[in-house]
Amino acid sequence: MLLNQYLLLAAALFVIGVFGVLTRRNGVLVLMSVELILNAVNINLVAFGTFHGDIAGQVFALFVIAVAAAEVGVGLAIVLLIYRNRRSIDVAEANLMKG
């Protein structure tokens, strides 16, 4: 067993998550992709924790999970709000930042 195989798996998941974030139009799907990214990070944390025999890796992974829960909660709330106001959750249309 190599440390690297876990890290590469995590990298793959991470990149897929990034791809999802970049290409998905649906707000909920974007949120899911973000979850994927967070999971990739968690794998890294736990792998390094195990590798170094340090409990901190797990602890941080747990924190990330908690934060992810919070993030999904707020994110979904925002998506709902956008939906209610614009009858669409197409993030491509959310171009309010246009100067």
Added chain:
Amino acid sequence: MSGSFTGVFAAAAAETFEPSSWLFDNIWLVPAMPAASFVLILLFGKRFKDHVHWLGIATVGAGLVFSLATAGAWISQYESEQTHHSEEAVDGEIIRVVDAEEDGHAEEGDHEEGIAPRGCNLEENTQDLFASSEYALGAGGLSTVEYAASEEGGEGEGKAEHVKPDPVVNCLNWFEVGSFGSGTEAQGARSLAFSIGTIVDGQSLMLLVVVGIVSFLVHVYSSEYVKGDRRYVHYYAFLSLFTASILFMGLATSTLQLIVGWELVGVCSFALIGHWWEEKPNSDAALKAFLTNRVGDIGLLVGMIVLFFGAGQSFDILTINHAAVSGEMSQTSMTVASLCLLTAVMSKSGQFILHTWLPDAMAGPTPVSALIHAATMVVAGIYMVGRLYPVFWEGMNIPGSSFNALAFVGALTTVGGGALAFVQRDIKKILAYSTVSQLGYMVLALGVGAWTAAMFHLFTHAFFKGCLFLGAGSLSHACHHSFDIKSEMGGLRTKMPVTFATFMIASLALAGLFPFAGFWSKDEILVGTGGFPGTDANGTYTVLLIMGLIAAAMTAGYMTRAIWLIFFGEYRGHVQPHESPRVMTIPLVILAALSVLTGFLNFPEDWFGGLGERYGLKFEQWVEPGGGDTFHVIGHGDSNLLLAVVASLLAIGSAVFVWSYYQRLYAKDATATEYTDGLASRSRIARAGHVFLEQKYFLDIIYTDIIVGGIKGPVARMANWINQNVIDAVVNFAGTSSTAVGRFVYRFIDQGTIDGAVNLSGTSASESGQVLRRVQTGRIRQYASLMFGAATLLAAVFILVV
């Protein structure tokens, strides 16, 4: 400031009270009073309303009394020193060193070492000499330095030697600033003390008296003339401020103070010329006056700076003069400085080619013209040259020469201005050009070395020209506020007898006919050129003598023309002219009386037999500083009866010629003012000359259209264009090009994107200026992609490199 002055009061009270020295030390009250009046009018003017003039009259009157008293004290001191001198003549020489400590005025300091004849900043240029001296003026310190000038009077053999009183200088340390050069205190660099103060000598007292008298009379006169004006209060406020400024300038001990006063009078002049600023020509004239003077001020600033360094870093006038007399100042410095200062004189004192503002300045109220643009402010240039005369004396190389720039400018002005006076139809413009011409006379006098003659002409001219201007005001008061001598006047001698009489007297004085004041002063200038055989002055300025004679003839001619058109012939106006009220005529009478009497202050010694011996040349004795440390020994020409006769005959001849011209015209047509078939219509050359004069030598066109118009138009527009299209374009180009690079990178990553390109071209087409908005298309996803891509690339670079 006040603290130290009260200190002086206390000190003065402690010892035996000596009125003359008290007057000399507290001469600052003279400008302070009108200044206070200005402040009071500014603060409470609205409450006084129509009685505001009393404030001005009272303060200026008090100042006048003070000045006269001081002048009296000065004269009595002079006279008593003559007796003193004759008693102690055995000693041959008297050097008074008045210990400042003894006087109780100065702070501690040992002056026993003696005080060289310098001004306030003693320690400045005599660092080596006074290395151990503790004599330094602390902030706010006040000291009195009385000068020990050598009593050497004239150089003429057989003339009585006169002991000249020393100027009394009081000064106050205004501020101190770090020195020049990059040295520290230890390396010998000193901090510079800037001082203001008062100098009491013949010249300053002369100016004080002139300003006091004319200003007082103008204040009185104005209370009737501008009655009911829309800005009566402002008028008096600025009149007071002007009086204060010119007095402040007159008492200047340092060139810096001179500059301050010089500029302040300029601003007052600006405000008063533009008094009726609702009409554009008036504000144009005010602007023109100010800007022309600013052009001269370049010369003033640069010249004063050159002198400052030439005299070893000092603004003190007497120090500068001393440096010039003793040769400490280099010849180059003096020449450059005097040429620069000549520019200042040209603008302020209306010398050719910067005189054009003065006739336009007649847009202001007439009493203002009398006070500022005839009697006082315009002579500031003359006064300044007189103050710094040693610099000009050396810089222009006046003695023993026959030509120099100063004299030439004066001569050109006096002839050129006189010629222009012939073609004017506005009485104030005639008088304005006449003023230009007379100022040229004064500059000419200074240029040929006739210092006293210049000052004396300044003195007499103030009275008769003031009288003429106030007379013109009186005429316009009568003639429905018009100054046009051709269409609104004529035959007024019976309707306005007082105005007529005073105007006549003043004109005769201006024309320089015996025994009026102008005769004496003009004669002295002509003598002073040294061009006439046997006059034996400082040089032999023959050409300038001839120009002076031509100008004398012209003066008589144009004044005759004006008088004939105003007072003789038939009345051509539309209203009923009437004599002005007493408030206006009494000042006229006083000034007319002075125009007669003042000339006798300085009649030559060899005239009127024994009277000349005893009472002649008083003005010279009182006003001219003795030759010595701070003033050169100046030669005085011997008066020449033949020259006086020639000059007078020229003037009379010219007057008779003009008179007969108009008499013949009158015989032909009672209301005509010019020949329809005159010389100008017959001869092409004469017509060209007439047009040339009417266009004022085309100077105004050159200035207004070509120089000012050029700068304000094409040049300024070009500067602005460069700003917008070159410098700003570079900036915008930097913005655009960086955006372009960004766009290129963006396209490279995102080949298939049409949307972004559409977005970009859409925004770029419409909002060309808003460069940075272009990349802000608002697509979060594009941002995110770009951000990720960029971050990745950055990381790759980082990994590969590190």
Added chain:
Amino acid sequence: MTEFLNDWGITLMVFLPLAGAVIMMFVPSSDEESHKAIALFSTLLTAAVGILLIGEFDFDNASALQFDVNTSWISVVNANYHVAIDGISLPLIALTLLVTPLVVIYSWNHIPEPGNAKMFLMLTLVLHTGMLGTFVAQDLVLFFVFFEVVLLPMYFMIGVWGGEQRLYAAIKFFLFTLFGSALMLVSFLALYWNTGSSTFDIVGLSQEVAARDIALSTQVLIFGGMFLGFGIKVPMFPFHTWLPDAHTQAPTQGSVILAAILLKLGTYGFIRIAIPILPDAAVEWAPWIGLLAVIGIIYGALACLAQTDMKRLIAFSSVAHMGYVMLGIATLTPFGINAAIFGMVAHGLITGMLFFVAGSVKERYHTLEIKRLGGLLVQAPRMGWILGFCTMASLGLPGLAGFWGEFPAILAAYNPAEGVSQTLFRVYMVIAAIGTVFAAGYLLWLLQRTAFGNPTEEFADDPHIHDVVATEWIAWTPLLVLILLFGFVPSIIFGVTDPAVVNGLQALAQAAP
């Protein structure tokens, strides 16, 4: 009390406005009156602390750094929290303490569109902290941080409350200044590494530079970076183009602060940092600085003559006036630098005042186009007189503050420091003197077109046009009085700055052979 002031006085003064801003954060934005009150109170309190400090300031020892606080801040790079006041910074601090409360008072009924007094005043307070901090910082890192703190609030002020082209102006201002400060930072770092990475302290660095044998070319390069950073802020020709846009678009208060204080950060940087630390390089650079200064004088004046907008004209006049300041600095003599500091204060007062008047004209006439204005003296006589007074002060009339910035600078140019070409500077002197004519030209032209004459038909019967109101009087009177006071008693400023300037130039004196 003295001890407390010694230790905490400056810190208290600098951060009081920030505390005010924090308090305002918790007050709902609908309650505008409280916001104004808090803002005014905190600026006044700051001013009070400042006055206490000035009262405790030892004027006989103005060359020394006083109320010196020096504690470790970022120990990794040896950056310290080092604040102190000396004679150079005192006048500028006093100016800042004066102007900001006046701006707040003026804001009482002049909150620009689109309103939101809360944000506006909070930004003003943050600006206040930044400006004060820049003037007291004695450590380059600290200086840089405060220097940048100033940037953002001004950006928002222009970008949110500005005129039609506000975004363009704001971004231009931001990018220009950021560009300059980036180079400045590089210079600071280069200086740090070249002097043995031991300190960022200004005095310490100047000693290090003197002690070490750093190649002149390196010094010149480092100075060049600072020159760009400070020169853009001044602004010097040709880096000035952000200024007219920023001034024209900024709300009145922004313009006033910009003109009165922000521009001085650049010139202050030259006097405080660039010249004392790198005297040799300063001598090398002096002819170029002088050249750009006189070009700025003439060029700014010419550009003024072509303007059609009152505010833009005043903005360009700033370029010309700062040219005199820079000319004074370029002489590298104590006299010239004293003149420059005086010029900074005078320009702050006078141009600040001119912008106030321009703002009030805009409020009444809804335009600043010169050809549409006229007859201000008829419709609002007091304001017309104030405008006249300010133009006179601005064109350098003796007896008013402007003269003492202008004339001494010209005087100093006659005789620059050792090692600087005298002939060249005498040419500069004459050009600068010619500049005074142009200054008179455009200012009087402005006065004639706006104040003289009769009102144009468009505004002749406009009931909105009224004379100066109470808040304007309160905000303006101190400035007007000071313009007059400094004109009559210039020693107030010269007396304070002189010892410190002489002290600051000691390095130069030692460097000179």
Added chain:
Amino acid sequence: MISTLVLVAQETGNSWDLPANIAFGIISVIAIGGALRMVTTNNVVHAALYLLVVLASVAAIYILLGAEFTAVTQVLVYIGAILILLLFGVMLTRAKIGGDEELDYEQRWMGLGVSVLLFVVMAYSLWEEFGSDTRLVGYEPQRTAEVADSVFSTYIVPFEAVSVLLLAALIGAVVVARRD
């Protein structure tokens, strides 16, 4: 239960290496496949279900790494809570349950480019840094008790902070999504 399993495996020594590798291979193929399907499917509900697959595989990876508590938490929180939440979101926004062609943004290729580039950079740097010689051998499974000790002693402050964050998120979500 799981920990006993790991312990048993541990006791078998090096022989654990091969089955673990096999397990890892299977799990990672499932995870990556699920993730890829998740970001490419046209059906929102399917995407959620693929996410479930990925999350479960990640939990298995945790077990492989001996992090049992995290694995359990992963299942409970992610699968039990977050995923359900996401499904609710899908339904509340009335997205089509069936196929939807327009789920993808136009810039798919750009996203793909960025992603591939990112993966190359990451893989390269990982390989460079950790290579093939950093072996995970003989590691101890980390017990829940240890995790608990650590969380409630060393990391007590972050723990509290996270709990406040959760509370804040709760309130925030309510405020944002509230209908009024």
